[in-house]
Each structure stands twice: as C-alpha cells, then as structure tokens.
Amino acid sequence: MAAESCGSRGASPPPPPSSAGGGGGGAAGRRRKAEAYAEVLRRIRSGGYGGGRPGLEDELWAHFQGLPARYALDVNVERVEDVLLHNKLLEQAREPMNGLVFDVRPSQVVTPEDSTGFESSTSFKQEEQDPQSSAFTSRDQRPLYEIIFACDDKPKLLSQLTLLLGELGLNIQEAHAYSTSDGYSLDIFVVNGWEYEVDILRSALRKGIDKIKYRAWPLVQSMAARMDHRPMEVSPSSDFVQIPADAADVWEVDPRLLKFERKLASGSFGDLYHGTYCSQDVAIKVLKPERVSVDMLREFAQEVYIMKKVRHKNVVQFIGACTRPPISCIVTEFMHGGSIFDFLYNRRGKFQLPDVIRIASDISKGMNYLHQINIVHRDLKTANLLMDDQVVKVADFGVARVKDQSGVMTAETGTYRWMAPEVIEHLPYDHSADVFSFGIVLWELLTGKLPYEDMTPLQAAVAVVQKDLRPTIAADTHPVLADLIQRCWQKDPALRPTFAEIVDILNSIKEVVRSSGHHKRHPGRSDSGRRRGC
Template sequence: MAAESCGSRGASPPPLHPSSASGGAVGRRRKTEAYREVLRRIRGGAASGGARPGFDDELWAHFHSLPARYALDVNIERVDDVLLHKRLLEEAREPMNGLVFDVRCSQIVTVDGSTEVESSTSIKQEERDPQCSALASSDLRPLHEVIFACDDKPKLLSQLTALLGELGLNIQEAHAFSTSDGYSLDIFVVDGWKYEVDVLRNALSSGIEKIKYRAWPLVHSMPVSMGRQLLEDSSPADCVQIPADATDVWEVDPRLLKFEQKLAAGSFGDLYHGTYCSQDVAIKVLKPERVSVDMLREFAQEVYIMKKVRHKNVVQFIGACTRPPILCIVTEFMRGGSIFDYIYNHRGTFQLVDVLRIASDVSKGMSYLHQINIIHRDLKTANLLMDDKVVKVADFGVARVKDQSGVMTAETGTYRWMAPEVIEHSPYDHRADVFSFGVVLWELLAGKLPYEDMTPLQAAVAVVQKDLRPTIPADTHPMLIGLLQKCWQRDPALRPTFAEILDILQSIKEVVQSSGRHKRRPGPSHSGQR
C-alpha cells in the first residue's frame, strides 16, 4: 500500500544540503526524538505500561518500523494514541487477525466564529491543510478518527476507503504509513456520522469481516456466528480433500489458535510458535498467494500422513485447518529447536553418548515410519527436533505412503542428504532414508555441513559419479565407522534396516560403556570416500 497523506507536511522530507546528514540519518534522528519524548511522557505518568520489562525496546521497534514521516506527523502529546498505533500493528502481525481497527470521536469546537480543533486526533493540528479538511468549515460537526492496521496488501486501501464511503462517511484526511516489515497503519479523519460511536464501530466491524475473509488466510477475530455460518455454507468441494481412513477429529478451529512468534519464513509458508487450547504448538501456515494445485496436493498428503502417526520419536500432529483460505498444520512445539540450528547457528557439539542417544531416537522414529509404510524422503538435521533430551522426526511435507510396488522415482529431498538412486531418478524405496540417516549420523560426529566446500548440486554429482561420501573424523569409534559405511552403500539392498541399525547402536553403546570411552578426541580424519 503506497504511503498517502492529505495535508501531511511530512509526506516528503525537506531537501538536504549535500554536506548535511543523509536522509537515513535525518529520519533516524526524527524517530529518536519522537521516541524519547513519548517515553519521557509515559514515565511521567501520561500512560501506563511503561515500567514493563522490554517496553522501551518495543516502543523503539514501533518507531523504527515506521517511516520518519510518522515521527514527524504523529501527535506525541497524545501518548495513548501512539500506544494505540503500536498495539494495533502488533495485533495485525498475528496471522489470525490480518486487519484490525479502532474508531473514536474527535470533537470540533467553534470559538468566536472561527473553527479550532481540540487536540484529540492522532495527527498534529498544524500538519493539516485547511483546503482538504473539514476543519476550514464554520459548522460545528463531529469528526471521527478511524485507524486501521493491516498486512500491506495491494488494493486494500481502496477497499477500506470504499467501505467508509458505503457507510456515508466523508474522508477529510487520510494518512497511510507503511512499515518496514510489510504492514500498514492507515489513519482516516472522517465526518458524516450522526450516531453513537459504538454503532459506527459495529458497522465497520461487519464490513471489515467481509474484507478479511476474502483477503486473509487466517481470521481468528471473526464473530463466532459468522464463523459458524461460513463453515455451514462451505460444501465439501470447497475444502482440501484429505483421504479419510480413520475417525480422528483433527480439524482445528482457527479462532482457537494464538500466534506468538514467527520461527521461520519460507517461499511457500511460515512457521510460528503459538498456543492451541492453552497447549504450546508449532503452526505451519501456507501463504495463500503461493497456493497451487500441486501445493494443495502436498498439503493434503502431509495431513494424511501425520494424522496416521503416533510415536514418541515422531513430532505429534495436533490438527490442521483445511478450509481455504485457511491452510495450516498444527503440531506439538519442540522447545529445543532443530539439530541443524544447534550445530550451525549455536555452534553446539555432541559427546559420543549424545550421538548414540540421538541416533537411537531417530532410528526408532524412522523404524516406526517404515513399519507403517511411510517413506520420509527428506531426512536431515533440519527435520530433527529436540525437547527434554528427546529427538523427534519432523516435517512430512514430501513424505509418501509406499505403494504396493514399494518403489518410487520422483527426485525429492535435499541434495546433501540425498541417496544416489534418488539423485539419478532411479526407482527407490525406504532404504533411501537409510542413506540420508548415514549423512545425519556423520553430521552429529563431525559437526559440519556435508560437503561444505561444494554447492549442493556439485555434491550430488560427486555422490553419483565419483561415489563421494563425507570424510569420517579419525576419532570416530570403529563400530560407528562400520555403520556409516553400511548406510552409505551404493546398492540399497546392502544397507541395513532401521531395526538393524538400532541393534548396532545398542551394541556400540554397550561397548562404549564398558570401555569408559564417552568422549571423542581430536585427531586426523578417516576418508569416507569409497
């Protein structure tokens, strides 16, 4: 949404002399001055909440995310308005909201035949242009200030102004501020409303719900009655069809989801930490603008697989929202994060006893999946999550139920962990997961990215054409070296099953415990190239 303003002197910063500070520096100075003044007033008792831990950082983040024009235009004498803008933007950032608003009355006062304005609007009085404002009139007319905060979507501003027009409101001023993270704060000063402000609020709410349902993937603020009506009006053809082979009740009411923190962002979806019925959960939300027929098929397959799975070493499926435009998958939240993140972002390392424990947990989860004919197809450290010393297999976005033939041919997975038969588009089965497990086990031992000196494609070519494997650290236990080499066999038939891997790991654990060898010591490396 483009930043627009009627009568906003701050719409274009004044030109700077070449020798003066850069526009960025000037903008930051404006924001800093406004931030400090608002903070001073809050600490002086102008508003509550300023003593809360972290409030200063939150307030600065609010000013920092908005353009310098906001700091110049906003009426910082009205601290509660600044806090209202901050709160509305925070609410809009929750995917279940998308678009939030507030409305209040601003009274015009006529003094000695001239029109003045009580300082009761968010934008400074001196910033208004009389030629485009009702403030030039000598009539005593009530003004209302309508404030929207929303995800910055194309054509949304026109939909909001059209809504105001439909309610008989005349826009006297419009101030739109786009944030640096893709949201918009839109402030309208309007006249033409003759009734109570609560009546206006209800009328706006009704119109906004219609806009939200068309534009946002998740709408937890819709009234219960409207939500029920939408669900009742949806025919089976309107839903993503999930193959039904059980009687589980797993459809999640999106209004019961609360989003707290974005954990990761991808091209096709975002991952959030939140709560569902007071339970900590992870919520994977598909981006509606990126949804395609193929993506719906993948989404349906993932839900189909996850609702079949129940094992202590597989991330627990809680439910899913499957009614477009609401598409998300809800699982238990693993506070320890991924092993990939622990190794590469936190520089964590594992002792041998931890390596054996993690490898055993992964093997138990994978053995279970293979027993119920599920091939993961993307086993890697990024898809292994930790919590309370338990490791669980996660992310079934490309997993498949093995068909009657037991073989597949699609190239699926991540190159650095991919089995050679998958890279070559040859038929493959569950033993492709065993190869990937071998790479994961090597990562736990080496603490490095597989083939880190190569691009993913170069690594894939070398694995197929040169039979390349990662270089095994020299201090690796001989029995672990043997296990790695078995998992990496070019011929899938020679690779062990996960049940056999569990037996091998248990034997290694017993040998290590009896010898007292719990730690790996640095030394020269064994070559993993066969």
Template structure:
C-alpha cells in the same frame, strides 16, 4: 562447444556424462572422436530468482518472445525458496551477449507487469480441494455425518503468537491450542498452487495416522480459508541443524548416540508403517524440552506403493541417496543413506560436502561415489555403520531395526568405558542419559 549440463531433467546422469565426454575426451581415450560431432554453438542463460508457481512456463515464454530456440531447460530449487533456471539455447558463432541481456531485461519487465495484473487463486476453492484429495486417499478415516473432521482444528481455540521460521511455501509460528503449546505451520495463501495443496493433503494424511514418541506429534489441521495450517506439538529446543551450525553445539559420543537412537526409532516406526520420509536431514530432526529428538516435516513423505519402489527426485541434495538423484526406482533404503549423512554431520559438526555446491555434491555422489570423510578417531563400530548406511547399492544398507541394535550396543560399550572410551570418566554432557527412557 558447449556440452549440456551433466545434471537436471535427464533420468540418466551417466548418459549425460558420456555425452559430455564425447566432446571432452579424457587424455588417452582413443575411443572418443570429437571431430565426428558437428559444430553447434550454444549459449547458456541462467535466471536466479525467488521461486514461484509457473516460473518455468513464464521464463520459457519469455525466451521464445526474444526469438531463442531452447534445446534444454534445467530447474533447481532451494529449500529456502529460490530457483535457478538454466536454459541451453541455440547460439551464434561469437560471444557478444550485451544486446541479448538488454532484450531479456525488457521482456522480464513486461512479464512482471502482466503478472501484477493477474489475480491469485481464489481462496474459497481451497478447502474443498484439500478435503477432496484427503478423502480420496486410501485408508483415510471416515468423515462424520455432520461434515466436520476429527482432525479439523477449532480456530477459536488456536492462538498464533511469534513467528519462529519461514520456508518457501509456509511460515512457522509458536502458539497455543486449547492451552497446549504448539507449532503452527501456515501455508502462504498468496502462493497456493495445486502442487502445494497435494503436499499439504499428503502431509495431513500421513501425520494423522502416526503416533510415536520419536515422531513429532500431529494435533490437527485447518483446511478452511483463509488460513491453511498444520498444528503439531512445539519442539522447544529447535532443530539439530540449528544446534550444530548456528549455535555451534558439539555432540560428544554419548550425546550423539542418544540422538541417533531416537532418530532410528522414529524412522523404524515410519518404515514399519510403509512411510518413506524422502527428506531426512538434520533440519528435520527436532528436540523437545526433555532432549528427546523427533523426526519432523512430512511435506514430501509418501506411503510406499504396493510394488515397493518409487521414482521421483525429492529431498535435499547434500543428504540425498544416489538412486533418488538419478531418478531411479527407490525404496525405504533411500532414508538410510540420508541418515548416514546426518549421522556424519552429528559426528563432525560440519555441513556435508561444504566445499561443493549442492549440485556439485549430487553429481559427485552419483558419478564419483563421493562420500564425506570419516574422522580418524571415530569409534570403529560407528565408522563401519556410516560406511554401510551410504553404500551405493541400497540392498547393502542396513534397515533401521538393525541400526538401532548396533547403536545401542555401541552406547553400552561407551557407557561401560566412561563416556569417551576411557574407563572411569563421566560423559559430562547435557545428554547424560544415553539409554534411560529411550528403549
């Protein structure tokens, strides 16, 4: 028997888990009756490939061409542009699959040939599409009568220099705009889809209305072909994720508290303006040349609805709140959960659930209440804050204004004790100013 994967398209993980348990009863579970289930052989086919638009449609058609009957499809995408597509199909009462592999390889080659003959989305329609979406969003600024927009970048003043990063849908460059050093996020024009345009317009809409010293500052956007881009201030010291995991940097307690306070202030500002980030993680926390940490990347951020609840699976599994993983309604407290995981990462210098795949971590967080292990010698107030941030019940989590108060209080105590709990000892960190200039 091949039970369906206990994760994926179903809005209720628990129901899938129960269904799987009917096939694999726990020892001593007399209620499960596997004999009553009819025997139905299945096969699971997994495609691992570079993510691209309409990939699921193409793979579904491909399997249908081979003559397979699909029972379930589960799609998982990574932040760096890869896709895992898992299909559960009606099987046959033996395990021989060599002929199937050969048939699939032939169909894949045929599919690739057909794709190469198709032309990409015409670039001319892109600008109008974005403008239409941004203007139709509630609360958007008026467009001046001359047809230009106050946030539209004059490309003659924009100089693109070296590439500093790359994602699945965009590349990040360093450059200058009117002699100011900037970061330029350019959409990959050959991959433009309706969904990407929607995220692009949403990001512009959100970023142009926010201004806070702990949120990366939006400068403008290009919505005219051939380059669709978002221009922001340049954050010279890069991401906290890179500092921890690539440069192997370690945050001592005063430094950690300073970073956490900066992030909390940025997030508190966003929440006060009804903006839910939805993908808060150390990769989206950037540091400028003055060691100020700012919240970045609003590609999947949303303005909270009137009802105060939202549904959709978005974000990155290792940092994602259980209610988001389960496709349940959620609100701004989902960001608080993600903040707790990021804070633990600052504390330990480790990747959350490093011994699990992102998918395994997500399932364990929901079904088993899994959380990272807090080190024994953690400051007790900080340990208590972590546990409150990642409570299963969102109502039990603090909001960011309370988190700021708690962190500032711990920072004062640590400063009085000399930086690491011992009186008279200097913090000895390049983040020596814990509170100075960050109230």
C-alpha cells in the same frame, strides 16, 4: 455400504488353517482366506508374477485379511492377475488425492439369464465356457466387460455407480460389493450392452466418475480442473482441502482457537510459527495463500493424511490441521529444543559421543516405526530432526509418501546434501534412500560439520553420483559407528542396513560407550576405514 471387520492390514503371514488367526467370517472364513492366500502366492511364485519382490507375502496377506471371507470364496485363485489388480486399485484408492479409481476390461464371464446381480452366489471367475452349453447359447452374446471400482467407502456411492452404468446403457449381469476393514470399497460389475471399443467405454466411465468426484471428492476434481486449465466449479462443499475421514480421529482445528506468538522460520511457500492451541504449546505450519498451487495442495493433503496415521515417541506429534478458508495449516507439538541443524550450525553446539548414540538411536527408532508402516520420509536431514527434553523426534512429512505397491519411487525428492544417489539419478528407490540420509546425519552428529561444506548442493549431488563421493570419516571415529556410516551410504541400496538393524547396532554399543568414559572420539582408529574427502 457397511464395512465388515476382517482383521487388520499389515498382519503377519497366516497361521495354519486350523488355527484361530485372521478375522471375519468365523473359522471357516479364516480358513478360506488362508487357503486362497496360499494358492495365489504359490501361483505368483511359479508363474512369473514377481514372486521375489520384497514384502509381497505381507502385502498379499494384508489384502485378503482386509476383505471379507466372501471375497476369498468368490475370487478365482487361478487368475492371479485379478487379485493383483484388485490390490493395486485399493492401494491407489488409499492415496488421498485419487478418490475413486477404476479399471475396465473385456470379460469372459457367462452368467445364466436369471442371475439376480448384487450379492449373487455366482462368482466372477473368468472361465472358458463350452460353446454348446445352454448358459452360453441362451443369453445375449454381446461383449461382456468387467468394471472394477475402488474408493473410500462413502454413503450412497454404490447406487451412484450403478446409476452411472445404467446411464451408459450397460446391463449389469453380475455384481459384487466388498467393504474393507479400513473403510474402503471394492465393487466389481460384469456388464453387457456396450457396442463400441473398450477405450470408448473407459472414456465414458471417466467422464461419469468426474461428476461423482465433484460431489464426493471436491478437492480431487477441483485440482484436476486447475491442472487442465479448465474453469473450476466452486461450491460450499468444494472450497476446502478434503482429507480422508477417520471416524476415530477428530483432527480439524478451529482457527479461532489458535494463537500465533512468534515466527520461527519462513520459506517460499509457508511460514512456521510458535503458538498455542487450547493453551498447549504448538508449532503451526501455515501455507501462504498467494503461493498455493496444485502441487502444494496435494503435498499438504498428503502430509495431513500421513501425520494423522502416525503415533510414536520419536515422531513429532500431530495435533490437527485447518483445511478450510481462510487458513490452511498443520499444527504439531512444539519442540522447545529446536532442530539439530539449528543447534549445530546456528548455535555452534557440539555433541559428545554418548549423546550422538542416544540421538541416533531416537532417530533410528522413529524411522524404523515409519518404515514398518510403509511410510518413506524422503527428506531425512538435521533440519527435520527436533529436540526436546532429552528426546529427538522425526518431523516434517511434507514430501513423505506411503510406499506404493511396487515398493519403489522415481521422483527426485529431498535435499541434495542428504540425498541418496539413486534418488538424484531419478532411478527407482524405496525406504533404503532414508537409510542413506541417516548415514549423512550420523556423520554430522559426530563431526558438527555441514556435509560437503566446500561445495554447492548441486556440486555435491553431481560428485555423489559421478565420483561416489562421501564425507571423510575421521580416523579416530568409533569403529562401530564408522562401519555403520559406511554401510548406510553404500551406493547399492541392497547393501544398506534396515533401521531395525541400526537400532540393534546402536543398542549394542550404548552401554559400552557409557561405561568406558568415551567422549566424542575413539582413539586409535586406523586410516583404512576412511573414505575420500570432500
């Protein structure tokens, strides 16, 4: 299915219908998208669908803009749950390890006997019909089901889906196929001919989809087999990590062009090397083959997926990745200054106040960019902040995630000394957890000390949650920075600033500090701003 250009995801809320905003389908199409968006949003706000959730407006607008104008004409705006389900499935399909996702539910759609199916002008609106109408009485009255598929748009996939439905004995009464502007498809079928429970239909569909996944998404299915302790089918096309393709970005690295020079670090699951790629200095993060697991492969694929999306002067630059045997690795630019952690604790370095503000500004700019594109880092710490030529960049996206539709996550991810209390407690969290970690990093930059250095990581985590413990802010800390640190590590995530606000705060004091001749400390800070010590 050819993708239709319908504007970009993440666009701002729509202009008035008469203006030239949006994309795809001409002025009438843009107007219809804006009208459908406005009506669905109005119903969400008035109908208890979570209308107060942060980011809902942008998310909904991006959903309509990413689909062709025909979608806005077809969808029944009175059934808000339809739109939310379609958006949810597309977001799930964008996760690299999901591949093809689907949903099935009973439908009340009634289509005339002569409906032709694909690209039908009849919408899939689920409306109550008059039992006496000729359309209702003249057709097969067996139960109708709506089956929705969302996936990375692949050649011949639509034909495979229709073939699957036919193999299950389903008769397609109506079908709609939409391609998004970022290369995904949303395919909606209304079928009959199924005489059993919907759960049995769902199970039958899942088995059929598994077979499709073996061909189109080999890593997804092979990992599922391993997690279920089933024999894994191996073929020439399924023995490497599958990352969603991007026609505009050639990132697969030929391992023969990599030269390994020296090992920089070694961990339980991988090693980090300094090397070259096509004569360029690079860092090479290599998975240890003997330690590869399902979770490692998932994180590896997620990291490549995220890194190939990001471009910012304060985010380490992705060069490429090797996803085919005999090596699995991620190649990034090499930062000659090393990590801030190494500088502070191994080289015993110290930062003067102007440098602290410059470094904190670089970090906050990189993080603000990541949050703007819905990426939550989840492990922000000095070891993942790299220095080079008077610039600091955010690195290591091994546990980063694209924020899901609900905007929250619950897994305990990160490093205890920098971890937000809600993450430690396995409570729902979002991008504000990164802000908490930044507060700890800023304190480190000022003090040159390891957070909670007299405690084990686990002891520190317990104290943060149970005693609301934070590192001690020295009395002579610059008052603006002391206030910023305290705001960043507030227990209530809603009270923490955004990185956009942090950038502005740091910019406001940068010139003042530079012109005043301040060094590391600002004298005269009262004890009133101090928190309990470790």
